[in-house]
Amino acid sequence: MSEEAAHKVLVIDDELGPRESIRFLLKGTYEVFCADSVDQGVAMLREQHPDLVIMDIRMPRKSGIEGLREIREHDKVVSVVMLTGYGALETAQEALRLGATDYLSKPFDTTEMLAAVKRYVDRTRHERRRTEMMKDLQEINSRLVDDLASKEQQASMAQSTAEIAHDMRNPLMIVSGYVELLTNQLESVKGELGDQLEGTDDYLEVIGQNVRRCCDLSHMWQKYGRAKLNEFCPTTLTDVIEDIVVGAAPLAASENVSINYDMQPDGAVINGNKPQLLRAIHNVVANAIQAVSPPEGGVQVSCRCGEGRVDIVVRDNGSGMTPEVLNHIFEPYYTTKEEGKGTGLGMVITKRIIEEHQGELLIDSTPGEGTTVTIRLPLATTASEAVSSAA
Ligand SMILES: Nc1ncnc2c1ncn2[C@@H]1O[C@H](COP(=O)(O)OP(=O)(O)OP(=O)(O)O)[C@@H](O)[C@H]1O
Numbered sequence: 596m597s598e599e600a601a602h603k604v605l606v607i608d609d610e611l612g613p614r615e616s617i618r619f620l621l622k623g624t625y626e627v628f629c630a631d632s633v634d635q636g637v638a639m640l641r642e643q644h645p646d647l648v649i650m651d652i653r654m655p656r657k658s659g660i661e662g663l664r665e666i667r668e669h670d671k672v673v674s675v676v677m678l679t680g681y682g683a684l685e686t687a688q689e690a691l692r693l694g695a696t697d698y699l700s701k702p703f704d705t706t707e708m709l710a711a712v713k714r715y716v717d718r719t720r721h722e723r724r725r726t727e728m729m730k731d732l733q734e735i736n737s738r739l740v741d742d743l744a745s746k747e748q749q750a751s752m753a754q755s756t757a758e759i760a761h762d763m764r765n766p767l768m769i770v771s772g773y774v775e776l777l778t779n780q781l782e783s784v785k786g787e788l789g790d791q792l793e794g795t796d797d798y799l800e801v802i803g804q805n806v807r808r809c810c811d812l813s814h815m816w817q818k819y820g821r822a823k824l825n826e827f828c829p830t831t832l833t834d835v836i837e838d839i840v841v842g843a844a845p846l847a848a849s850e851n852v853s854i855n856y857d858m859q860p861d862g863a864v865i866n867g868n869k870p871q872l873l874r875a876i877h878n879v880v881a882n883a884i885q886a887v888s889p890p891e892g893g894v895q896v897s898c899r900c901g902e903g904r905v906d907i908v909v910r911d912n913g914s915g916m917t918p919e920v921l922n923h924i925f926e927p928y929y930t931t932k933e934e935g936k937g938t939g940l941g942m943v944i945t946k947r948i949i950e951e952h953q954g955e956l957l958i959d960s961t962p963g964e965g966t967t968v969t970i971r972l973p974l975a976t977t978a979s980e981a982v983s984s985a986a
């Protein structure tokens with residue numbers, strides 16, 4: 596079948612003669628459908644979606660002009676050629692005003708008819724393609740506009756984050772300076788006061804470490820403002836875990852919860868961003884500490900290297916979670932904690948950070964028995980590989 600044979604022409608004429616002669620003229624090249632009234636023609640138009648309609652103007656019951664109105668209600672694009680008798684020029688011109696594409700006089704010249712059919716079938720096809728393309732362009736355009744709006748929103752959020760981080764940095768530097776001062780003063784009076792200062796240097800060490808962590812975080816948020824979301828570099832896991840151990844101690848102590856650590860990540864290197872990883876793991880450990888009730892309650896943090904990956908497992912024997920809580924745990928602002936104790940953002944942040952590290956977050960929880968959260972991260976096989984993949 597030639598490509599043109601698929602093009603459809605609908606002929607609407609109450610007179611058998613012209614109708615059949617058009618069918619005869621076109622049938623080798625086009626698929627032709629004939630109707631003897633406007634109603635039958637419009638029904639065929641809706642079924643067949645022709646590329647061209649040839650319609651007589653003068654017909655009993657509904658005229659071609661009424662037919663044209665009905666056709667345009669269903670199809671704004673299809674070419675419509677009106678057939679007019681001699682002396683009906685005015686009606687033909689009215690048809691053009693109402694959306695007809697052209698008109699031919701009856702009896703028609705076959706060469707003229709063939710040329711018109713070809714021209715107007717092509718016109719419909721082009722128009723349809725153009726309409727489709729316009730629709731696609733409009734869709735792309737509206738997607739771009741949405742994209743731009745969300746990028747602008749992100750940019751303004753990043754800007755505010757950077758400003759807050761910037762404002763926090765100065766007071767943090769002051770606290771950090773005073774911690775150092777106190778540590779030095781403590782050293783000098785240690786000999787005289789001895790036992791009275793038991794544990795004070797440890798407390799100061801924890802304060803110092805957490806202030807440094809806040810400085811790191813504020814530095815990172817400032818960079819976030821400059822759209823540098825992640826700077827990945829070879830990161831030794833032992834260093835990360837050591838900071839977690841120290842960082843979680845004050846919370847565990849205040850909640851009277853014991854934490855056990857079982858570490859085997861010696862030498863394990865991941866391609867990561869340390870301040871981000873600290874945030875992610877700290878959130879999970881903090882949840883575990885808050886979920887258990889002393890004195891039986893406890894939290895265990897273990898670390899195991901496997902084939903190309905490392906698992907950081909945080910296990911608690913606390914309240915556990917119902918399927919309902921598990922379903923919502925990654926929703927921003929979802930919390931079951933009393934006001935002031937939880938914002939409901941911890942797990943959202945953790946999940947995002949772990950995913951940015953190409954890792955996985957696995958949660959296994961049973962109400963009344965406890966929860967195990969596994970943070971699974973890919974290992975960088977060698978430090979140089981970590982460097983090159985971070986670049
Ligand atoms: N180990 C856990 N045991 C029991 N419930 C948990 C545990 N971890 C998370 N949840 C539940 O998931 C909810 C959401 O945790 P998420 O860390 O996102 O927020 P949050 O701890 O409530 O607040 P914050 O933003 O301060 O971390 C918690 O309110 C709690 O109900």
Ligand SMILES: [Mg+2]
Pocket residue numbers: 878881882937941942
């Ligand atoms: Mg939390």
